[in-house]
Amino acid sequence: MTNSSDLNITNPKPTRRGMMTWIIMIGGLAASYGTAAVHALRYLTPNRKPRxxxxxxxxxxxxxxxxxxxxxxxxxxxxxxxxxxxxxxxxxxxxxxxxxxxxxxxxxxxxxxxxxxxxxxxxxxxxxxxxxxxxxxxxxxxxxxxxxxxxxxxxxx
Ligand code: FES
Structure with missing residues (x-):
């Protein structure tokens, strides 16, 4: 059984747990898109020095x-x-x-x-x-x- 304070339905103010969840989610998205962008750039601009x-x-x-x-x-x-x-x-x-x-x-x-x-x-x-x-x-x-x-x-x- 959950009470209304756990669901945070009645309290529109952000909780510390909610803020941490958003920060971790945004950090994860930035890291994954950043990694994908680095690999895409390496693929599109290969480092080719003439032999x-x-x-x-x-x-x-x-x-x-x-x-x-x-x-x-x-x-x-x-x-x-x-x-x-x-x-x-x-x-x-x-x-x-x-x-x-x-x-x-x-x-x-x-x-x-x-x-x-x-x-x-x-x-x-x-x-x-x-x-x-x-x-x-x-x-x-x-x-x-x-x-x-x-x-x-x-x-x-
Ligand atoms: S001078 Fe024309 S091909 Fe060499």
């Missing part, structure tokens, strides 16, 4: 001065590694104009794109043809000789 890795790209003596070699990266890219006689460069073989494959010309020490006669210098900067007019260059990768080995740094994407 960077170094790969063995061959021996220093495999590429004599003035020559080049194609390196096939594990993700399918082809990189032209060139020994200029002073340094090694690693450049994409894809022309930035319309995507044709460039090749290294040993006598002129330039990269030539056969599609529209684009010409790039040893650092991959376009010096004539449509890529030069557009201010384009070949994508460049970091390459380091360590002892007698060459290591190339690749970035995902």
């Amino acid at each position: 960077i890795w170094k790969a063995y790209a061959g021996g220093v003596h495999d590429i004599p001065a003035g020559t080049s070699k194609i390196y096939n990266s594990p993700d399918g890219r082809k990189v032209v590694i060139t020994n200029t006689g002073e340094q090694f460069t690693a450049l994409s073989d894809v022309c930035p104009h319309l995507g044709c494959k460039v090749h290294w010309n040993e006598s002129s020490k330039q990269f030539i794109c056969p599609c529209h006669n684009g010409v790039f210098d040893v650092n991959g900067v376009a010096i004539s043809g449509p890529p030069a007019k557009a201010g384009q260059r070949l994508a460049k990768y970091e390459i380091q000789p360590v002892d007698s080995a060459l290591y190339i740094t690749l970035t995902e994407g």
Whole structure:
């Protein structure tokens, strides 16, 4: 048997127990909606840093001065590694104009794109043809000789 003071029907003033119930209920709702919001934000904005890795790209003596070699990266890219006689460069073989494959010309020490006669210098900067007019260059990768080995740094994407 309950009396009217337990049910709080006749007394409109809030009781301490009623206030505590509301505080706990609002706190629980805020915590659950907050947790759901955090998980929703993580799902919608994933923390994706591009993956960077170094790969063995061959021996220093495999590429004599003035020559080049194609390196096939594990993700399918082809990189032209060139020994200029002073340094090694690693450049994409894809022309930035319309995507044709460039090749290294040993006598002129330039990269030539056969599609529209684009010409790039040893650092991959376009010096004539449509890529030069557009201010384009070949994508460049970091390459380091360590002892007698060459290591190339690749970035995902
Ligand atoms: S695709 Fe290379 S110059 Fe046009």
